[in-house]
Amino acid sequence: MTSPATLSSTTGAWSPRLRALLITLCVVLFLDGLDVSMIGVALPSIGAELDLSTSTLQWVVSGYVLGYGGLLLLGGRTADLLGRRRVFLVALAVFALASLAGGLVSSGPLLILTRFVKGLAAAFTAPTGLSIITTTFAEGPARNKALSVYTVFGAGGYSSGLVFGGLMTGLGWRWNFLLPVPIALAALAAAFVLVPRSERVRDGGHDLLGAAFSTAAMLLLVYTIVSAPTAGWTSARTIGSFVASAALLGAFVAVERRVRHPLIRLGILRRGSLVRACLAIVAVAGSYFSWQFIVTLYFQDAIDWSPLQLGLALLPIGLMVAASSVFSDKLVDRFGTARIIAVSLAVMSVGYLAFLRLDTDPSYVTMVLPAMLLIGIGWIGFPAINIQATSGIDDDEQGLAAGVLQTSMQVGAAVVLAITSAVIATGADVTSSPHAALDAYRPGLEFGAAVAIVGALVAALALLPRRVELADEALDPVPEAEPEYVAGG
Known part of the structure; x- marks a missing residue:
């Protein structure tokens, strides 16, 4: 209504x-x-x-x-x-x-x-x-x-x-x-x-039973991801927790298929625009949180920056994100969500690759700042992801669509960050010297960049007209009219 x-x-x-x-x-x-x-x-x-x-x-x-x-x-x-x-x-x-x-x-x-x-x-x-x-x-x-x-x-x-x-x-x-x-x-x-x-x-x-199963599955999954680096990814506890989480998720799907008024209308997951938005938000948030996690540890522990110095160094990204509010909606109106998401993720990927030049005595002006500015440009696509996810959704399911998108962001980012932490844990002793710390952290930086690159490639596929048409036919079996500004995305 x-x-x-x-x-x-x-x-x-x-x-x-x-x-x-x-x-x-x-x-x-x-x-x-x-x-x-x-x-x-x-x-x-x-x-x-x-x-x-x-x-x-x-x-x-x-x-x-x-x-x-x-x-x-x-x-x-x-x-x-x-x-x-x-x-x-x-x-x-x-x-x-x-x-x-x-x-x-x-x-x-x-x-x-x-x-x-x-x-x-x-x-x-x-x-x-x-x-x-x-x-x-x-x-x-x-x-x-x-x-x-x-x-x-x-x-x-x-x-x-x-x-x-x-x-x-x-x-x-x-x-x-x-x-x-x-x-x-x-x-x-x-x-x-x-x-x-x-x-x-x-x-x-x-749907109290569905709510119980879905909440338990998500809680157990996030708990397992967060604790896996300490317990060990191949430990019986971690493997058992993943199996139990999958079982709870399976039970949730079974309940949703049978209950008269499900917590989640599973058909909403067949909307191509929502699925693509969820994948994009995992790439953006997962890569950035992993990158910032490593930067926080390296700059403070290895090369002795204070918390305030680090915060001020990262501030340009926040300022760019704030400035984008003036024009990001106009970009979406003109170019559509798919183009904005693909381009912003591509630019963000270039920023991560540029940051791989990091050394033990980095110049903020010539090395750190340019990479941060490119990463900041990547966040301009964040509003477009939210617009894409909620476009064409009925009012009585807007909260559901928003929950699906933000769950993808939190759980997806947790997965990427946990893997990044595991990659770092296999490296050298980060406390022995700045060089050792950088050697240990570099694989994590490379993994975060790879996540962003994969996200950019997936987003770019939506720009191919034939692929979009086939994907939307498969994901949206019942055609629905969508506004022109989200066409193809």
Whole structure:
């Protein structure tokens, strides 16, 4: 059903209320990205004060990934079933409370628990916020512009968190947890007033068994990926966990085929545009998170950069992502999503290849900065991925499509990062010298570049008219009219 807000957004200029709504949703997504990178900078201080071992300390980050990646799919569909406004408000309130608790606790296990709860809350706010936009702004230029601004805030939050993390850690690591609290509460108050009410799916029912199987499968999969580098990829524990996750996923599919009102309409996975968007987002996020993970370790541990120095060095990428909000929607309107995604991934791949020239005394101006600028250009295609994934999807399944896309991003990036970590672990001793560290990290850099290159090649295939036609016939057996700007993508 089309909401009144959607109708008003088709008239041209946005009303002040629509602008305020978009800003509120952007702030919440900004907090999600900010939280991840800020905490990463503070880990050494947290470990020192709470006396946590390195293996325990990793769960301060991994706990968030478990909650976020494992529950994203359920979060998107819950918003469709129970109402986007209700789910968004409750999840945002939980996020604020968990942030406050994280800044006050003095126990490692309790801190990890608050991180899991925050990830759980983000798993509901992220797809719900995206579906609020796609059901409020009319499909076409208005939605393209809104999604461009929205996705830029998410990426900008992650980049800005590195700088804020360095500053807050200087005051005390607890400020990394407390800083988001007043911002989240202000966004909650604004959302209470601005987020429109949406009709619940009256005949959707509640597929509790499917929800249990899908959530358990995603949680176990993410847990296995995160813990595999420590336990060993070929250990009985890791192999058994992968088998159990596959069994749970199989049980979920079996339930969805038989239940009257499934959690996921499996037919949505036959949409070519959604599948291509999911593959692209895995390539973009997986390659970048792996690259930044290595850069953070190498620049701080091997060549003695401070956290603030590193954050400022990476800032050009965040600034480029923010600047792209001015024109990314116009690029999509003119060239279509497929072209933008393929070109941006190709440029990003060139940036990773250029970064392979890294040495033990890198020049920031002549070596590091040019590579970062090319990688930053790659993020210009991120809004196009969101537009491609949600184009032509009915309003009552926008949350589902958003959940599928963002689950692909989180779980896919976790897979790529885990493999990168395993590749690094097989290298030389990274603590013996900068040269040894670089030798150990280089295979990880090469793997991240390979992921981006494969993503660019897959995206380029969609530009071949005959291949697109055959692919869409196979993936979309029932023809659906799509806007011109996503043709071929």
